[in-house]
Amino acid sequence: MSAEPIRLVGSDLVADTLGPELKAFAAVNELRLAIELRGSRLGMETLQAGGADLALVVLGSEDTPPGPEFVNSIVGYLTTVVAVPATVPLSQIHFGQLAGVFGASEVTNIKRWSELGVTGSWGVRGITAVAVSRRGGLAVDLFRYEVLKTPDLKSTVVQFKDVASATARIGGEEGGIALLPSPPEEGGPLKVLLVAKGERDVAYGPTSENLHTGDYPLRLPVRLVFRKTDAKRLNFLIRHLLADETAPTLLKAGVVPLPVQTRNQLVFELENVR
CATH class of the missing domain: 3.40.190.10 (Periplasmic binding protein-like II)
Structure with missing residues (x-):
């Protein structure tokens, strides 16, 4: 040495x-x-x-x-991981939908799960948008500049300083969609959504392989x-x-x-x- x-x-x-x-x-x-x-x-x-x-x-x-x-x-x-309660009948999402949930100045303004194609009891519920703030990493900034037309979040987006607080919020009865810097624990109350850039594009999960090839678009x-x-x-x-x-x-x-x-x-x- x-x-x-x-x-x-x-x-x-x-x-x-x-x-x-x-x-x-x-x-x-x-x-x-x-x-x-x-x-x-x-x-x-x-x-x-x-x-x-x-x-x-x-x-x-x-x-x-x-x-x-x-x-x-x-x-x-x-990366920016998109997580929802495991019981929500939704497996993937694209940039336009995410922008409608989180963006302040977007073409669409998505407020309910049904607007994402979710049916059943979840469909009639409002969506709580949650993010880990800058204090907890770059996930929210990466999202703002890669997904939104103008990098402004809705005033209703609830931001937490760490992953544990954010996941606890959407893991409760109210549910929600969270932007996280890392995936939640496997087998827990949350799941990770596959993400696509466009409505017709193939959606991918944030695996090391998909991040390295660029297939997962938030990296x-x-x-x-x-x-x-x-x-x-x-x-x-x-x-x-x-x-x-x-x-x-x-x-x-x-x-x-x-x-x-x-x-x-x-x-x-x-x-x-x-």
Whole structure:
């Protein structure tokens, strides 16, 4: 191991979950690791200025991509998951319908389940629109800018600071539709809807495979950026970030890891960076 500490910077969205896990990994492996997860833009500025070795970041379209001296690899995805009570007879939804439920300035204004094609006792009920706020991740912002014509939510959308509060709200008797940064627990009171861009498009679920191929339309890449000249020194830590045992920690942080085969291929490619 290098005597110099590895300086990791990047997104504050993963700080509370990934930070402690990496500190524990470093302690067990006697790896000197300095972690400053205080934001993607700040992290990239620090990396490019020579103040860091490795950045785990979310880059927007307005951000300048790193230069050719850097490796810039996608290692996972942030997403927006659409969840409803498991008892609602609905399996998929498209952007136009979602816009009608959540958007303030859309062509349609959907208020009842029947307007989504739901029949039976649920059909006559009003829809409670729920979202996890910015404090709980980027799911709501990703939705606003990918789905809505103007990025304004209805004033009636109920926003919660975390997934647990949002899922508890729609898991109750009233029900509702929630925008979440990660899927609810399998076998619980909620289910995930398949999502399509258009009414005639095929709908997909937010699996790692569908996110990586782009079939699931609500995704934002999470990138690992470092200098090519540092590849060998950083390899041990990078392998851990892409390892199967780290995947649950990333999921808890709202980052859907790459499919296993894709991850393994990426590990091989990064080991051979020159």
